[in-house]
Amino acid sequence: MKILIAEDDLTSRRILTAMLTKWGFNPVVTADGNAAWAELQQTDAPKLVLLDRNMPGLDGLELCRRLRKVESSDPPYVVLLTGLGAKDDIVQGLDAGANDYVTKPYDSEELQARIRVGQRMLELQARLLEARNALEHLAMYDSLTGLFNRRAILERLAQEISRAKREDGNLSVGMLDIDHFKNVNDACGHQVGDEVLIAFTERIRAQLRAYDCVGRYGGEEFLAITASPRGRVEGDLYERLRANVAGPIPTRAGPIFITVSIGVARSTGASTVDELLAAADVALYQAKAAGRNRVVFADRSDT
Amino acid sequence: VARLLGDETLAREIVAGFLTDMPVQIERLKRHVAQGDAVAAGAQAHSIKGAAANVGGMALSAAAFELEQAGRAGRVDAVAALVPELDRQFDRLKEALETS
Numbered sequence: 001m002k003i004l005i006a007e008d009d010l011t012s013r014r015i016l017t018a019m020l021t022k023w024g025f026n027p028v029v030t031a032d033g034n035a036a037w038a039e040l041q042q043t044d045a046p047k048l049v050l051l052d053r054n055m056p057g058l059d060g061l062e063l064c065r066r067l068r069k070v071e072s073s074d075p076p077y078v079v080l081l082t083g084l085g086a087k088d089d090i091v092q093g094l095d096a097g098a099n100d101y102v103t104k105p106y107d108s109e110e111l112q113a114r115i116r117v118g119q120r121m122l123e124l125q126a127r128l129l130e131a132r133n134a135l136e137h138l139a140m141y142d143s144l145t146g147l148f149n150r151r152a153i154l155e156r157l158a159q160e161i162s163r164a165k166r167e168d169g170n171l172s173v174g175m176l177d178i179d180h181f182k183n184v185n186d187a188c189g190h191q192v193g194d195e196v197l198i199a200f201t202e203r204i205r206a207q208l209r210a211y212d213c214v215g216r217y218g219g220e221e222f223l224a225i226t227a228s229p230r231g232r233v234e235g236d237l238y239e240r241l242r243a244n245v246a247g248p249i250p251t252r253a254g255p256i257f258i259t260v261s262i263g264v265a266r267s268t269g270a271s272t273v274d275e276l277l278a279a280a281d282v283a284l285y286q287a288k289a290a291g292r293n294r295v296v297f298a299d300r301s302d303t
Numbered sequence: 304v305a306r307l308l309g310d311e312t313l314a315r316e317i318v319a320g321f322l323t324d325m326p327v328q329i330e331r332l333k334r335h336v337a338q339g340d341a342v343a344a345g346a347q348a349h350s351i352k353g354a355a356a357n358v359g360g361m362a363l364s365a366a367a368f369e370l371e372q373a374g375r376a377g378r379v380d381a382v383a384a385l386v387p388e389l390d391r392q393f394d395r396l397k398e399a400l401e402t403s
Contacts, residue, residue, distance in 0.1 A: 011321040011354040018313050054349050083353055083368075105356040 001119070002026045002046035006036035006063070007081065008055045012104065016050060023112060033058025037066065040076060047074075048118045051098070053082045053089050061096045068097035073129055077118040081106075142216040144194060145201040153215025153223050158273050160225050171267040174224040174238050175280040176204070178245075179259045179292040181220035188253040196256055199249040207241050223280075238262050238295045246293065259293035266299055318400050321358050325351070325393060332370075336383050344382050345374020351389070355396065363392040 003025045007013040013029060020027040028046050030036040034057045039045060053060040060080055067076065080098040082089045090101050099121065102111055140152040148156060157173065164171035178200060185193040197220065204214055204222065217223040226237055242262055248255035263284025265276050279298040287296040328351050335344035352367035366389045373381035 009350050009354045009357075010324040011317060012357050014317045014320055015357050018310070018317065022310070052353075054346060081353075083349060083356075104353040105359070 001048070002028055003115070004028045004030065004036060004039055004046040004049045004076075006030045006033060006049065006055065006060070007052040008032055009052070012052070012081070012106075015106065019106070019108060019111065023115075025115075032056055033060065033063045037063060040067070045076070047076050047122050048115065049076050049078045050102075051078055051080055053080055053086070053093055060098075061092055064093065064096040064098050073132070074125060077122050079114055079118060145197060145216055147201060147222070148213065148215030150215065150217055153213070153217065153225070154273065156213055156215070157223070157225055157276070160227055161267060161271060161273060161276070164227060164267055165269060169227055171225070171227045171271075172238075173265055173267075173276050173280050174226065174241070174295075175217070175263045175277070175284045176222040176224060176241070177261050177284055177288070178220040179261055179288075181258070184256060184258070188251070188256070192251045192253045192256070195251040196249055196258060199251075200245060200258065200260070203244050204241060207237070207244050209237075212237075223277075238264050242293065242295050261287040261292045262295045263287055264295060264297045266297070318358055321354060322397060322400065325354065325397075328354070329389065329393060332389075333386060336379070336386060339379050341374045341377045341379045341382050343374075344379075345371045348374055348389075358396075358400070360392070360396040360400075363389070363396045366392045 003020055005013060005016050005020070005027055007016060008031050013031065017027045017029055028039055030039055033055050036049070036051065037058060040049070051060045051063060058066075064078055064080070067078065078098045078100075080090070080093040080101040082093065082101055082103055086103075093101055100114055100117065102114055140148060142149045147153075160171055163169070178196070181193070181196070184196055201222075204224070208214060208224070208226075212224060212226040214222055214224045224238075224241070242260055245258065245260045248257050261284060263280045263282065263286065265271075265279035265283060267276055283296040283298040287294050290296070328347060332344050332347040332351065335341075335347060348367045348370040352364045352371060355361075355363040355367060366385065370382055370385045370389060373385060
């Protein structure tokens with residue numbers, strides 16, 4: 001494990017370096033606050049810092065304050081090194097953002113114990129971060145299909161709308177609904193229904209481009225957001241989606257033939273999330289009413 | 304130092320480093336005193352205090368501590384008056400370290 005030392009006094013620096021090396025750590029040694037700060041900006045920087053209170057240039061207190069100003073979910077653990085009986089230094093140091101302190105002359109056992117505390121805290125921090133990332137993933141993705149869930153795809157839609165306005169690009173939303181999906185669940189059971197949903201997802205994904213995205217909007221309803229750079233349209237993407245879905249899906253109950261109806265709405269400069277969704281919904285309803293397995297565009301009466 | 308590290312050779316290296324580095328620090332402190340900069344002298348004394356304590360030079364460390372306090376209080380005369388004691392304690396420590 002790397003530990004950063006920031007200490008201007010040669011003797012203290014050498015003793016610290018020798019002790020850390022002996023204990024199996026990998027000391028990164030700096031002689032002033034600016035060098036320590038530069039070291040902490042590196043990728044894979046040390047997470048544990050032994051910081052002298054008094055240094056020329058950027059001193060320990062100022063470095064602490066600077067470190068705490070940085071928004072980070074994984075900040076370094078700072079142990080302040082101070083002179084014996086310097087109570088004011090200790091109070092100031094802890095208030096500036098140090099996690100702990102050790103007084104000089106160093107007591108080998110105490111310093112080792114305090115480093116162990118730091119290691120424990122950093123481990124805890126890493127696990128907390130991991131759990132948060134896992135929760136974030138759970139909160140964003142649909143567990144069955146791995147697609148964005150309803151909340152995430154709607155958030156994305158709001159972002160894409162403002163982006164399209166900013167960049168004057170084209171944006172379409174497609175509401176996709178598997179035709180007669182209820183019959184699959186009723187006749188073959190929900191597990192087969194799930195297999196169909198997963199296979200459907202794969203077929204959709206295969207047709208989408210890197211800058212399109214799709215989410216599970218409801219049970220068998222999916223929302224696709226397709227953006228294209230200025231001056232280009234998504235062409236017959238939705239028609240390809242529809243055609244690619246049609247075809248037997250192998251399931252434990254034998255091959256199941258499904259089709260999809262799609263309602264598409266194109267964004268105009270002033271569209272809101274609600275307006276786009278409502279327009280796509282109306283188009284989807286029209287596709288269903290016209291016999292299903294088709295694409296209807298909200299702003300075109302000829303399809 | 305040897306007790307701290309449990310390594311005689313390394314301890315000698317560190318002490319040797321201390322003995323070369325300390326006169327430079329004391330020189331720097333005297334320069335601040337000559338320039339009448341009590342605060343800078345106090346900060347320098349703070350470093351000397353820590354370095355001395357780390358090699359077990361508690362008397363030198365104590366002398367540096369007094370100087371640090373006088374410096375922080377901005378009392379140039381008091382700082383200047385304490386410098387000879389700092390010199391004396393360093394010489395004593397140097398002798399002790401070199402003969403050990």
